[in-house]
Amino acid sequence: MRYLPLSDSDRSQMLATIGAGSIDNLFVDVPQAARLSGLVEGLPLHASELSVERQLGAMARKNMVAGEGPFFLGCGSYRHHIPATVDHIIQRGEFLTSYTPYQPEIAQGTLQMMFEFQTQVARLFGCDIANASMYDGSTACWEAILMASRITRREKAILSSGLHPHYVSVCNTMAQFSDDALATTPPELSAEPDTERLIGKIDDETSAVVVQYPDILGRIFDLQPIADAAHAKGALLIAVVTEPVALGLIKSPGEMGADIVVGEGQSLGVGLQFGGPYVGLFACKERFVRQMPGRLAGETVDAEGKRGFVLTLSTREQHIRREKATSNICTSSVLCALAFSVHLSLLGEKGLRQLAALNHSHAATVAERLSRIPGVQLVNDSFFNEFTIKLPVEARPAVRTLAERGVLAGVSLGRLYPDAPQLENGLVLAVTETVTDEDIDALEAGLKEVCA
Amino acid sequence: MTVNPSGWRPSTPLSAESGGETVTGNRALMLEEPLLFEAGNSERTGVDFECAPAKAGAQSGSLPSQGHRLAGLARTDPIGLAGLSEPETVRHYTRLSRQNYAIDLGLFPLGSCTMKHNPRLNEKIARLPGFADVHPLQPADTVQGALELIWVLGEWLKTLTGMPAVAMSPKAGAHGELCGLLCIRAALEARGDAREVVLVPESAHGTNPATAAFAGYRVENIPATKAGRVDLEALKARLGPDVAAVMITNPNTCGLFEPQMIEISRAVHDAGALVYCDGANFNAIVGKVRPGDLGIDAMHINLHKTFSTPHGGGGPGSGPVVLSEALAPFAPLPFVEKRGGEFVLIEEENADEHHPGSFGRMVAFHGQMGMFTRALAYMMSHGADGLRQVAEDAVLNANYVLRELDDVLDAPFASTGPCMHEAIFSDRGFAEGLSTIDLAKALIDEGFHPMTMYFPLVVHGAMLIEPTETESKAALDQFIAAMRAIAGRAKSGDESLKSAPVYAPRRRLDETLAARKPVLVYRPAQTGE
Numbered sequence: 019m020r021y022l023p024l025s026d027s028d029r030s031q032m033l034a035t036i037g038a039g040s041i042d043n044l045f046v047d048v049p050q051a052a053r054l055s056g057l058v059e060g061l062p063l064h065a066s067e068l069s070v071e072r073q074l075g076a077m078a079r080k081n082m083v084a085g086e087g088p089f090f091l092g093c094g095s096y097r098h099h100i101p102a103t104v105d106h107i108i109q110r111g112e113f114l115t116s117y118t119p120y121q122p123e124i125a126q127g128t129l130q131m132m133f134e135f136q137t138q139v140a141r142l143f144g145c146d147i148a149n150a151s152m153y154d155g156s157t158a159c160w161e162a163i164l165m166a167s168r169i170t171r172r173e174k175a176i177l178s179s180g181l182h183p184h185y186v187s188v189c190n191t192m193a194q195f196s197d198d199a200l201a202t203t204p205p206e207l208s209a210e211p212d213t214e215r216l217i218g219k220i221d222d223e224t225s226a227v228v229v230q231y232p233d234i235l236g237r238i239f240d241l242q243p244i245a246d247a248a249h250a251k252g253a254l255l256i257a258v259v260t261e262p263v264a265l266g267l268i269k270s271p272g273e274m275g276a277d278i279v280v281g282e283g284q285s286l287g288v289g290l291q292f293g294g295p296y297v298g299l300f301a302c303k304e305r306f307v308r309q310m311p312g313r314l315a316g317e318t319v320d321a322e323g324k325r326g327f328v329l330t331l332s333t334r335e336q337h338i339r340r341e342k343a344t345s346n347i348c349t350s351s352v353l354c355a356l357a358f359s360v361h362l363s364l365l366g367e368k369g370l371r372q373l374a375a376l377n378h379s380h381a382a383t384v385a386e387r388l389s390r391i392p393g394v395q396l397v398n399d400s401f402f403n404e405f406t407i408k409l410p411v412e413a414r415p416a417v418r419t420l421a422e423r424g425v426l427a428g429v430s431l432g433r434l435y436p437d438a439p440q441l442e443n444g445l446v447l448a449v450t451e452t453v454t455d456e457d458i459d460a461l462e463a464g465l466k467e468v469c470a
Numbered sequence: 471m472t473v474n475p476s477g478w479r480p481s482t483p484l485s486a487e488s489g490g491e492t493v494t495g496n497r498a499l500m501l502e503e504p505l506l507f508e509a510g511n512s513e514r515t516g517v518d519f520e521c522a523p524a525k526a527g528a529q530s531g532s533l534p535s536q537g538h539r540l541a542g543l544a545r546t547d548p549i550g551l552a553g554l555s556e557p558e559t560v561r562h563y564t565r566l567s568r569q570n571y572a573i574d575l576g577l578f579p580l581g582s583c584t585m586k587h588n589p590r591l592n593e594k595i596a597r598l599p600g601f602a603d604v605h606p607l608q609p610a611d612t613v614q615g616a617l618e619l620i621w622v623l624g625e626w627l628k629t630l631t632g633m634p635a636v637a638m639s640p641k642a643g644a645h646g647e648l649c650g651l652l653c654i655r656a657a658l659e660a661r662g663d664a665r666e667v668v669l670v671p672e673s674a675h676g677t678n679p680a681t682a683a684f685a686g687y688r689v690e691n692i693p694a695t696k697a698g699r700v701d702l703e704a705l706k707a708r709l710g711p712d713v714a715a716v717m718i719t720n721p722n723t724c725g726l727f728e729p730q731m732i733e734i735s736r737a738v739h740d741a742g743a744l745v746y747c748d749g750a751n752f753n754a755i756v757g758k759v760r761p762g763d764l765g766i767d768a769m770h771i772n773l774h775k776t777f778s779t780p781h782g783g784g785g786p787g788s789g790p791v792v793l794s795e796a797l798a799p800f801a802p803l804p805f806v807e808k809r810g811g812e813f814v815l816i817e818e819e820n821a822d823e824h825h826p827g828s829f830g831r832m833v834a835f836h837g838q839m840g841m842f843t844r845a846l847a848y849m850m851s852h853g854a855d856g857l858r859q860v861a862e863d864a865v866l867n868a869n870y871v872l873r874e875l876d877d878v879l880d881a882p883f884a885s886t887g888p889c890m891h892e893a894i895f896s897d898r899g900f901a902e903g904l905s906t907i908d909l910a911k912a913l914i915d916e917g918f919h920p921m922t923m924y925f926p927l928v929v930h931g932a933m934l935i936e937p938t939e940t941e942s943k944a945a946l947d948q949f950i951a952a953m954r955a956i957a958g959r960a961k962s963g964d965e966s967l968k969s970a971p972v973y974a975p976r977r978r979l980d981e982t983l984a985a986r987k988p989v990l991v992y993r994p995a996q997t998g999e
Contacts, residue, residue, distance in 0.1 A: 021851070021852070035870060038869070047888075048729070048758070049729060057858060061629055061853060064851060065850050067591050074595050078615055084604060101556075103560055110564070111573070118785075123971050126570070127566040127567050131566055134992070142551065153641035153785075156834035188833060191652075192830075195686045196686060238540060239541055268540055273547070291601070307988060314988075314990055315990070318981065321979075346648060364517050426605070434607075
């Protein structure tokens, strides 16, 4: 077997050294009743690289690949061009095959990268500090709600109707097992977000208001009034960003008073990958640092006075605090954080602003063209690179029909909100820099047909 | 001195003992690297956009004419991001990478972490466009191959563990623990028997008690015997109508199999509770024992340990959970079912029909697809025969290390028989003032990553060594020689161990300072040169 260096003579020599007659002597603690005498039944024997490539290649070819045709899906996962450098860097063995940097003297590469990532995320989100990543946006969102409960010592969070329904679902699931109560409703197909509703619901028991920005329908809105209303009642504002590229063009949640900003970092440096692994972003005001979940890299000096970095404030974490930890998270998403960080270093402020502008202008063009199709209505007044249209027909079958013609036209609200028939004609489209004029032509022609 | 791009250099000259000062702060191949924010600036970029965007776009770089769509929220203040050109980016991260130890460089015997070789075929498979470039919300009939891969991997995991069901979506080991406990909670509530306590051995990973608390349970410890195993009598004495579950790591964190596992499971079930098994150490028994035959109800499998997906400096991981018949109805959404020749994604909308008991959703999408592809490539490469050999070689390597070191280091459980995939030692016999950390740091100078230190807590100054099956005998012999020499120095009171490492990119770092005055993001004023 190509991954196993021991030869049979090594094995016998080593058994002799140990003083064991056979390998089974080393498994004596396993109860006889549970010890397998032969191979596990029902599995094939070992295979060559070539054979594995053939079998899994055949499986991969059964999927419709986003990059091979017109593609307009978003809703929490975005297709951007990833510079070749990103994949090269994350495949360097020193990053790929290293562990959580518990031995800082020989892990400065990962630690400095984490520190830089934390700085990038904090600045992008307009916050004081950020951690070194969470599993993904949805779990980061729930952790933010828990953190707000710890800070305010209250247990009622209000979720905006514009929060991704899968994020809502994750939070609702987890809230069953904590003391937290969550309040939310599905969105309305309207240009207006639910700012008024949210503000009206805040009371003295509210721990946090959770809003997505841009929201699930792609709408952009000022967070400051919500932040002010929350703060007036001693509650926090949590903002969720699922498309961080947007923040190259529009104000950050931190600039508008958000206390905790979390998000999904996939759209920078990380491919679609059918939903994972992604990278959860987590930033907040500095005074909340000791209530934060997740790993943190911090600056320090070594015994010679040279600058270096270490994992710090680990008294918040499970390996020290056990059942009193701020979270049970251990493994996070550092390699994806590296991909995010490399992509953002390549872009820089200038490139990110250009990329964001390009996305927005493409999206605006597509929105305008689609809204001229008879029967199609643009829902949004405002958007970044993603917007919602209302079709004259149910969107979900329309999406399937278009897929059969090779156009991945967007995410139907019927898929996201199967229990909300009032939303069934809604279609959310994301338009990034990867979309070509031909893609737009194909989308427009296809939509005209299904709407006719 | 403006030798590197930013002019940054380490603030303190090198000491004479380490060879004297250089102008740059570099030492030949050991190259110092400034922070991104010191090297880059807001003007530089390593990405080009179309010079003449087609009819769709406006001039790149200028604010688009459709600015009225931004709700008046254009970001006008500087963001504060630093950019680098492509060559500078490549150099920045390449230099940083060289300050990391990695499996690709050498033996990484971090106990409980299973730092085995990460096959490059896995990386190639994960990057096939049919897996890497597929959106999680595409219509199900456009992603049949992706759903098939998840289903096939699930079948492998069920077969290897002898368990009837699997939940694929958890993102990492601790997330898998949470999944298992939430299934247990849902199952108990479904029978109208909500319970409050989860029992966890003292030697458990910190994630176990943290997860139990996260799932709303009160945590109580169960003691270990002198032989490093769960104290069955103490466990039995504590079991009662308030205990929801017992979390057992098997093989346990001392690297020992729990020989009474079947009795433990029986006692737990007799008391109406369920058995959660922490599968972090599955590598020791894969292909040799099916945990299902030990009576467990749930076990997470760290694909990033046993099944070789890369650790990546701390993730991403992946933690599928196999489940017993008792827990299967409560598994989280979404999951994949095979119906005839079709793979169906079970989500909120179609769960009611077949899976009304599901406790809900743990993640936005379908789990760690990019880890699934890697793990399946690894499993198919090994097959049933190779996986059995994995466990045997992992256990053989660990016992070889145990035997070759137990005359120079205290091995608290060596007298009770062989270990499994990892060997544990204590710092008993070290000279006054020297401890495990000093041995570990000296190991760095010898070119090895240290073992897991001071864990589990039940062994004084624990050193937990897991070589894994992907180390050759020659690599083990070199490691053993280094360990023997350092152990000798520790016992004879060689004070120079206190200053190790000497040859690493950094000497020992001041962790107290980092925690007392946390500097978590770059701020120019605080790092003035």
